[in-house]
């Protein structure tokens with residue numbers, strides 16, 4: 006908490022970085038920590054308070070790094086722990102905090118403890134750290150229960166024992182390369198306490214907790230009855246044992262000083278839920294400081310659906326405890342997704358592939374409007390890298406280039422999440438569009454190195470070598486979305502985000518949300534004196550009475566807001582206040 010009682014994470018704008026796709030300093034086609042470090046100036050100019058890094062730990066990449074083989078190290082492809090330390094220092098020089106991903110539900114099948122479990126006998130203490138069971142059937146050839154993996158296929162894989170015979174099965178709710186830990190074994194909470202302290206001691210401001218509604222399983226491992234319901238309480242979701250665990254983590258977070266930089270430490274849980282009652286235990290005092298609020302990802306482009314989404318989130322808690330998001334590395338890009346009138350479902354990617362480029366303009370306009378809506382809501386907001394550039398979902402990745410285990414495990418039935426993970430275009434032209442080996446396009450305000458520690462490595466530029474192709478192919482027209490192009494265009498997505506974040510800082514003491522009646526528009530006020538108006542309809546609509554248009558996602562003429570647009574207004578009588 007700062008001297009004035011302000012807790013930074015309660016209204017922070019956090020930028021999600023998918024490190025492999027953000028910026029590649031050494032030119033091998035894979036983003037890395039020095040690359041991110043060389044772009045901190047860009048993030049400072051954008052105006053974010055923190056970055057959340059998805060996993061950058063050593064990993065065989067069975068699931069984009071969410072299969073961790075060492076929780077306390079950096080994957081050599083992405084850098085070193087020294088690079089991480091420089092990143093945290095340089096980010097702090099820009100007043101940017103660093104949040105890291107904690108992956109406690111499962112590790113990688115290459116983790117030394119899982120290898121030890123494979124090498125040990127059934128019933129051994131090594132196996133007891135994971136969920137190994139004998140199979141059903143006369144030869145144990147059937148899985149121990151009927152649970153299925155989120156990526157398709159059974160949630161169990163059979164191992165070969167030391168004598169060469171088929172043996173026990175282990176549980177993996179995701180890929181077979183991601184064995185689930187047994188959280189009832191006291192070794193596991195102890196291991197993760199050490200991991201949490203390891204990163205907090207290195208100066209991170211918080212943790213994003215992967216599958217925070219998972220971890221504990223019903224010890225009887227009962228068969229599921231009926232079709233699996235993904236986000237409802239079940240033998241492997243939302244178990245009551247979670248909350249006491251999170252209270253112990255909160256105590257660790259709170260044992261770090263709240264004064265000074267980075268301020269009080271947060272942890273934000275990835276919790277998907279079906280009904281309010283399911284989420285409530287996570288919001289009790291003393292548990293995780295925050296849980297994600299995915300409500301704005303779920304609706305199609307309909308005013309009523311957005312209003313319901315906002316109301317249902319606010320009925321549970323404030324946006325401070327449940328930050329808002331419109332996208333992340335698991336869901337199709339908003340600029341493509343909001344083209345659809347229907348809400349998000351596992352079928353959305355296939356729908357977008359079928360749509361091709363149809364209606365792309367409307368998608369872009371809606372994503373700009375959604376950004377203004379997101380950033381006007383009370384509490385904290387997360388932006389996923391590339392949203393500020395209006396990147397669309399890449400729908401034509403060749404099958405051979407796709408990496409997502411969901412694509413592999415469903416034999417292509419579900420194309421997966423690669424389309425929102427394509428490397429960022431920094432420059433208008435050139436191989437990889439500035440993704441590899443660049444330190445920032447001209448005029449980007451990018452300041453490599455940040456001045457407090459040795460220059461971020463740009464080995465490629467030093468060598469003058471030719472960068473490798475990006476690890477996922479960028480579409481041929483991707484240069485028009487580049488940072489370089491958008492900085493040169495006053496009306497670009499990037500400039501809309503930069504202005505919105507600046508205005509948001511100036512108006513950060515804005516109060517609770519109050520819906521306003523406005524013909525044809527979704528409209529709310531935040532006292533004192535701020536109004537958001539969004540037009541989800543097909544016709545222009547008159548803006549409510551206002552003093553000034555602070556920002557609009559599309560040009561406004563004659564006081565009328567075009568379709569698929571939003572505006573920030575100052576009200577007639579009240580003056581917005583500065584904290």
Ligand code: NOJ
Nearest residue numbers: 068071179215216334335
């Ligand atoms: C949620 C992560 O966001 C996703 O990318 C990952 O595949 C699963 N958890 C499993 O770790």
